[in-house]
Amino acid sequence: MLIAPSLLSCDFSRLAEEVRRIEEAGADWLHVDVMDGHFVPNLTIGPPVVAALARVAQAPLDVHVMIENPCRWVEAYAKAGANVWTFHAEAVDGLEGAREVIAACREHGIPKVGLALNPDTPLEPWEPLLDELDMVLVMSVFPGFGGQSFMAEVLDKTRRLRRIGFQGHVQMDGGLNGETLPLCAEAGADVLVSGSAIFGAPDVKQRIDEFRQLAEAAVATNPS
Ligand code: DX5
Ligand code: ZN
Secondary structure, X not given: OEEEEEHHHOXXXXXXXXXXXXXXXXXXXXXXXXXXXXXXXXXXXXXHHXXXXXXXXXXXXXXXXEOOOHXXXXXXXXXXXXXXXXEEHHHOOHHHHHHHHHHHHHXXXXXXXXXXXXXXXOOHHHHHHHHHOOEEXXXXXXXXXXXXXXXXXXXXXXXXXXXXXXXXXXXXXXXXXXXXXHHHHHHOOOXXXXXXXXXXXXOHHHHHHHHHHHXXXXXXXXXX
16 A cells, blocks of 8 residues: 655645655655646646656655646656656547557656546546556546545546456545545555645644555455
C-alpha cells in the first residue's frame, strides 16, 4: 500500500522543506499535479519545478499531468526526473493516441507510465491497453482542484480492474480521507493520493500512519 501525498496542498513558497517534511512523515511517493489551464480550469507547475523537486526528493516523483497534447511533453518530464508519469485518456485520440504517449515514455526512459480516467470516463474502451500500462489512475473527483468531495460511483472501475486481473498499480485520487480511503483500498487500489487531508492535518506523520493502517485493515478484511 503506497501513500502519495499531493504537493498541490503544500506550501509552494517552501517546496524543498515541504518535500523533506512529508518524506520524514512516511510518504511513499510524492504526487505532483501538473495542470495547464486548458485540459483543466487551473494552472499549476511545469517541467522546471518538477526538475527542482527531483533535486531535493528522495521518494519517487509521481507526476499526474492534466494537460492537453501529453505526447508533446513526455521528453521534458523525462528530463525533469519524473519516475511515474500519468496522462489522461480524455487528452489523447483513442487507443492509438494513448499508445503513442506510452511509446514516447518508454523511449525516453520514464520508469512507470499511468493512464488516468476522469469520473465519467468508462474503463472498458481502454482495457486493450492494460498490458502496456504500469498504473491506472481512477479519478474520484473531476481534476482541477484539491479539496473536492469523493465520488463513490468510480469505485466500480477499481473493482473491475482487479476482477479482470489487472496486476499493475491502481491509484485513486481526489477526496480521500479517513472515511473514503478504506473504500478505495477495499476495492483494490494500492496507491492512495491525498492532498488536503494530509497537508491540512495538524500532524502529517500521524495522518499518514493512520491512512496506512486504515488501508491495510480494509484490505485485510476484504482480501479479494
Ligand atoms: C485534483 C488532483 C488531486 C488533488 C487531490 O485535480 O489531481 O491530486 O490534489 O486533492 P484532495 O486530496 O484534496 O482531493
Ligand atoms: Zn492528482
